[in-house]
Amino acid sequence: MTLSKIAQACLLLSLSTTSLISDATPTRADNDKQLSQVVDAGQEINKSASQSQQRVNVINAQIQTKSQQFKTINKEIDGLTVYNQQMKTQVANQLKELDQIAVSMEQVSIIERQVSPLMARMIETLANFITLDVQFLTTERNKRIVDLHSMMERADVAISEKFRRVLAAYQIEVDYGRTIEAYSGLIDIDGSEQNVDFLRIGRVSLVYQTRDGQKLGLWDNASRSWQPLSAQYRLDINKGLRIARKQLAPDLIIVPVTQNSAE
Structure with missing residues (x-):
């Protein structure tokens, strides 16, 4: 059976179109290759971004450290200024x-x-x-x-x-001039040196008594000499000696008074 010219022309057009579509459609291998290249490029981008972020983190840490050091130094400068x-x-x-x-x-x-x-x-x-x-x-x-x-x-x-x-x-x-004192010493009595007990009451009275209590004397500053003293003062002198030695509590005593002292 013979096709008409119109049918033949349509058939040729259809075959040409199919051939062109077949030639323009990529193969599966080409698609996989392109996909692999895209994935590789994405990984490179992610790796580069990660490295960039790490560098940013390091730089940020350095900036924070320098900032803290700057603040510390400023405080030290303020303290040093004061x-x-x-x-x-x-x-x-x-x-x-x-x-x-x-x-x-x-x-x-x-x-x-x-x-x-x-x-x-x-x-x-x-x-x-x-x-x-x-x-x-x-x-x-x-x-x-x-x-x-x-x-x-x-x-x-x-x-x-x-x-x-x-x-x-x-x-x-x-x-x-304001104390009472008892002490021992030697004195010449009637040409004989004897050991006696002295009683001093301030500067107003200085008397002595021999150890046996038989002889008493009073210093007379006017004549610069020792004068014999009546035995009536013996008890008071003994009492005064004991008071001066803190053997008795302070009490009233009657003693002769030295005249014309240097006081």
């Missing part, structure tokens, strides 16, 4: 104190030159006072004067210490 200001104030005050000390040292030198003669006069006055005073503890009191004179010649004793010792000697003499 400290330096305080030190400047202290240094200024210390410089003022040094100036005052320098002035004081100059004044001390002047005072020292004036104090030494003053102390010498004080010691001499004290020695004269002891000589004119009621004659009690003469050895001890005269030795104190000798020690003071010796001290004044020493270069290893500061002026302040010398002055303190001179004032201490004066204080001891002052205390004698």
